[in-house]
Amino acid sequence: MERGRGTAIGGALVLLVGLWARWRVLGSVQGTLNADEAYTGLQAMAIRDGDLPVVIRGAAYTGVVDAYVLAPIHAVLGAHPVMLKVYSSLLWGVAAVIVGLAARRLGLRDAIALVCVGGIWVGSGPLVVLSTRAYLSYGSGLLAVSLAILIAIGIVSRDRSDARASALFGGVAGLAVFLHPMFLTVLVPLSAVASWRHRRNWRAWWLPAGLAAVAVNLPFLIWNARNDWPSLSQPIEASDTWGDRLTRFFTGLVPRSLGLMGEGGGWVVPGAIAALVIIAAVALALVGISGAVRQRSMVLSVVVVPVLVCWPLMAMLANLSFVADSRYAVIYLPFLVLSVAIGAEHLAARVPAPLRRMGPVVVPVALVAITVAPWLRSQAPATPDADGVARTVIDALDEASVTRLSGHYWGVLPVQYASDGRIVTAVSGTPYVVRLPESQRIVENADPGRLAHLHPASADPSLPLAADAYRVTEVGGYRLYIPVDG
Structure with missing residues (x-):
């Protein structure tokens, strides 16, 4: 197989496998639009209508840049759950291409x-699955960090720093921090490598990079200064220790992000295969890291320093305790992928040429067979309508001519988004998370006789009317309470 032809076939396979996997996810229970994703779309719709926040209300550490990007799209197309998921997938696709370009800039074949x-x-x-989840700042943060890696490689590879490249790096890195401060755990060591490389060049490195980072974050800094710096507070109180979180990354987050462990903690592939995959990934990463150390390569340090340093830094953040859905793998993912790739490059010379040429085809097939298909088969059972619960609630409310809904955060926000804002919702009960204060105000002031409620079937909610004043319907693990005279 010719080199160019093999790469082209491999590229087509990677693209098609990714599209197939996302199509498979959207047709499964993992494709259901959850409340955090619905908030992304609802905030975009609110921006369209004149609400202009800087950060997520109630989560002052996360920027809402994605919602601003999506606002004009919603103005033209309206609300569509699949549209949100396609947007997030596109961000991941662009990030993947950028990481590939970074690999080439590192000299990898x-x-x-x-x-x-x-x-x-x-x-x-x-x-x-994570790539289809329209969480604010996850896909865009991955893209920004990947671009920062690519720019940093160029900066570190030059003997003399370039002010424009420095400003570009500072702006992109600053944007990633604006999106979510969790990315500081990789951007601090990444910036440290570039800063050490050009430590004596104030005019062409320190000033342009620093000023650009500050300029991008001006809205964030001004908002914090006006509001007593709420972004400096931990999003949740730590219920575990730094050591607990650090251990959990390696016993839970990494195996899950490799597709070897399910959300509940059980293995989805035979233990021997899981062990082999983990050993292979760790071994390749260590080969890459040791090779960079032996070569004393500043360029390779752009990758290996962050992948070594990020773990203890990540463990300092209390909200990173949650590892069940692999979301925090987005922080270290490009660095780990590139470290493994550097290790593979070191070993490739020992592999016979015919096998090397088959790599672009064999690897995508192996990924599907080991890390994708078994996990999807186990954790993503097919469903005829991923958003069926929200649609059923909407149909019931439309039939009763009710347009106000209060209840469980995870239940009501998808209803408001899927109805294109026609049904206005408010959060009540636990968790009490108010993201959209205007919607909350409207519903809290609504006539109780025209207000429906949606709560988990296991809950015993406090309702404003007597129990016999509601028609109760079971909907996918929830109870929908519609006023009889509504």
Whole structure:
């Protein structure tokens, strides 16, 4: 197989496998639009109508840049759950291409750069699911960090720093921090490598990079200064220790992000295969890291320093305790993929040429067989309508001519979004998370006789009317209470 032809076939396979996996996810229970995703769309619709926040209300550490991007799209197309998921997937696709370009800038061969693209685009079942989740600042943060890596490689590879490149790096890195401060855990060591490389160049490195980072974050800084710096507070109180979180990354987050462990903690592939995959990934990463150390390569340090340093820094953040859905793998993913790729490059010379040429085809197939298909089969059972619960609630409310709904955060926000804002919702009960204060105000002031309620079937909610004043319907684990005279 010719080199160019093999890479082209491999690229087509990576693309098609990623599209198939996302189509498979959207037709499964993992494709259901959850409340955090619905908030992304609802905030975009609120921006369209004149609400202009800087950060998520109630989560002052996360920017809402994605909602601003989506606002004009919603103004033209309206609300569509699949549209949100396509948007998030596109961000991951662009990030995958950028990581592939970074691999080439590191001097890695085309086939291994393609493997890097595949590692981001279709690395495992849970990562594919994560790529379809329209969480604010996750896909865009991955893209920004990947671009920062690419720019940093160029900066570190030059003897003399360039002010424009420095400003570009500072702006992109600053944007990633604006999106979510969790990315500081990789951007601090990444910036440290570039800063050490050009430590004596104030005019062409320190000033442009620093000023650009501050300029991008001016809205964030001004908002914090006006509101007594709420972003400096931890989002949740720590219920575990730094050591607990650090251990959980390696016993839970990494195995899950590799598609070897399910959300409940059980293995989805035989233990021997899981052990082999983990050992292979760790071994390749260590080969890459040790090779960079032996070569004393500043360029490779752009990748290996963050992948070594990020773990203890991540463990300092209390909200990173949650590892069940692999979402925090987005922080270290491009660095880990590139570290493994550097290790593969070191070992490739020992592999017979015919096998090397087959790599671009074999690797995507292996990813599907080991890290994607088993996980999807186990954790993503097919469903005829991923958003069926929200649609059923909407139909019932429309039939009763009720347009106000109060209840469980995870239940009501998808209803408001899927109805294109026609049904206005408010959060009550636990968790009490108010993201949209105007909607909350409207519903809290609504006539109780025209207000429906949606709560988990296991809950015993406090309702404003007597129990016999509601028609109660069971809907997918929830109870929908509609006023009889509504």
